Amino acid sequence: MKLPQGPQTPAIVQMLQWIARPMPYMEECAKKYGDIFTLHLSFPILFVSHPQAIQQILTSDNKDFTAPSRANQLFAPLLGKNSVITLEGEPHFRQRQLITPPFHGERMKTYTEVITKITESVMGQWRIGQSVDARAAMQAITMRVIMQAVFGLHEGERAEELERLLAIMLEEGGSSPLRAALLYIPILQQDLGTWYPWGRFLRRRQRVNELIYAEIRERRAQADTSRTDILSLLMAAQDENGVGMTDEELRDELMTLLTAGHETTATALAWALYWIHKFPEVKEKLLAELDTVPDKSDLNTLLKLPYLNAVCNETLRIYPVAMLTFPRSVKNTLTLSGHELQPGTLVMGAIYLTHQREDLYPNPKQFRPERFLERQYSPYEFVPFGGGAxxxxxxxxxxxxxxxxxxxxxxxxNLDLATKGDILPRRRGLVTGPDRVIELVVQGQRQVKTSLLEKVSS
Ligand code: HEM
Structure with a gap:
């Protein structure tokens, strides 16, 4: 089977380049081989960046493509085999149906006050003149928010220990390309004791499991139908035969939501704070917009603020937290970007490359939220959250x-950016993040008549 072109270097060299410098490597390959190219990682896999091809993949998920679990097994050591991310086919679909409702529609309103209160409580610990590590601070917020959404609590010994362990596990996993290699190269996944990163990972995972199982046990013992957190909803859910989720299934799904649901958003927020404070004109425009909205308690208005929306979109465009969609596998022979692909071929939407296309985003390395006001991008041109199944x-x-x-x-x-020079993206485990600390200095309170919290909750 003839695959689209790609580097001719040995597979191990390609793998090491991919682990150590994924974004520059993808850009070099795109320059040399175009909109679709093949890398030989553990298996050959196609990187696709043309919006039409991305559209073809994402709109025919389940017809011409499947979202195979074998390619997502990188996540299995952390998330388990029953996670929506590591499942495929019917079980995947079922899990998605179970976990989607709490993140949509009316339910979202219930999170407004939680998010605002947690943000105010984290901010409340900052002092004037203090410097703040933006990503660590955002991580503290998003971790507590997701703990609250998932378990209905973010305080107490168990929640705090869980929060601390998860933060260490994710921090360690993303701290260096060497650590990332542990995920990609299964032979390195050996329990050689606590001196070895994988040994430490296994021990922490064991403790995290104990904490989650203890919470599940307690909830089963004292069923409370008035609770609306995600764990309660999942525990009440039953399939068509009246069978509920096992403890192991619950653990894997909770782990998935806790990890997928906080580091990604924290990184995006840290980047947003970086860009907003790097470019005073962006900050000025944004503040002007936030200040003139008559009623910020109206979520519909806040969510539709055009400039705030453009700043968030441009943040997710320029350095997307997820460089790629999950892999899809070709189901039926088909043509993609002029290449005939056989069943079983693996393809991924190269989100980062699509977002860096000069034909879609002129001067793509420039942070310019206005582009999202001047043009409407299709869901295949702007794909920070993937698509399809x-x-x-x-x-x-x-x-x-x-x-x-x-x-x-x-x-x-009032905050100022203290980190000098340009901050660039780098790999953090299976996602990306800033290559240095984004340091903000607290200059003082802004003089606003009513705090957003009062407005939101009034
Ligand atoms: C800025 C924040 C986030 C970004 C950029 C992001 C990005 C992504 C991307 C690119 C995918 C893969 C989509 C595909 O292959 O088509 C994904 C999947 C997923 N995300 Fe997020 N995500 C974010 C936040 C969240 C949050 C807050 C949650 C949960 C609370 C979450 C839960 C998930 C789950 C469960 C999946 C797997 C879906 C499946 O396999 O069916 N993510 N995310």
Whole structure:
């Protein structure tokens, strides 16, 4: 079978390049081989960046393509085999149906106050003149928000230990390309004791499991039908035969939501704070918009603010937290970008490359929110949350959280960017993040008559 062109270097060299410098490597390949190219990672896989081809993949998920679980097994050590991310076919569809409702529609309103309060409580610990690590601070917020959404609590010994362990596991996993190699190269996944990163990972995972199982046990013992958190909803859910989820299935889904649902949004928020404070004209425009909205308690208005929306979109465009969609596997022989592909071929939407296309985003390395005001991008040109059968379950939740956290912080405090020079993206485990600390200095309170919290909750 003839695959689209790609580097001719040995597979191990391609793998190491992909692990160490994924974004420059993708850009070099796109320049040399065009809109579709093949990399040999553990298996050959096609990187696709043309919006038409992305559209073809995402609109014919389940028809011409499947979203195979074998390619998502990288996530299995952390999330387990029953996670919506590691399942495929009918079981995947069923899990999606179970976990999607809490992140949509009316339910979203219930998170507004939680997000605002948690943001205010984290901000409340900052002092004038203090410097703040933007990503760590955003992570503290998003972790508590997702704990609250998933378990209905973010305080107490169990929640705090869980929060601390998850933060360490994700931090360690993303701290260096060497650590990322552990995920891609299964032979390195050995329990050699606590001196070895994988050994430490296994011990922490064991403790996290104990904490989650303890919570599930307690909830089963004292069923409370008035609770509306996601764990309660999942525990009450039954399939058509009246069978509910096992403890192991519950654990895997909770782990999925806790990890997928906080680091991604925290990184996006840290980038947003970086860009807003790097370019004073962006900050000025945004503040002017936030200040003139008559009623910020109206979520419909906040979510539709054009400039706030453009800033969030441009943040997710320029350095998307997820570089790629999950892999899809060709089901029936088909033609993609002029190449005939056989069943079983793996393809991925190269979100980062699509977002860097000069034909869609002139001067793509420039942060310019206005582009989203001047032009309407299709869901295949702007794809930060993927699409089709595996479209991000938390899209609306992440967008709400980004807007609310930014609005809360910016309307309350004057911050300055202390980190000098350009901050660039780098790999953080299976996603991306800033290559350095984004340091913000608290200059003082902003003089606003009513705090956003009062307006939102009034
Ligand atoms: C800025 C924040 C976020 C970004 C950029 C992001 C991005 C993505 C992307 C690109 C995918 C793969 C889509 C595909 O292959 O077509 C995905 C899947 C997923 N995301 Fe997110 N995500 C974010 C926040 C969240 C949040 C807040 C949650 C949950 C609360 C979440 C839960 C999930 C889940 C469960 C999947 C797997 C869906 C499946 O396999 O069917 N994400 N996300």
């Amino acid at each position: 595996r479209r991000c379950v938390g899209t609306a939740f992440a967008q709400l959280e980004m807007k609310l956290v930014l609005a809360t912080i910016l309307s309350s405090l």
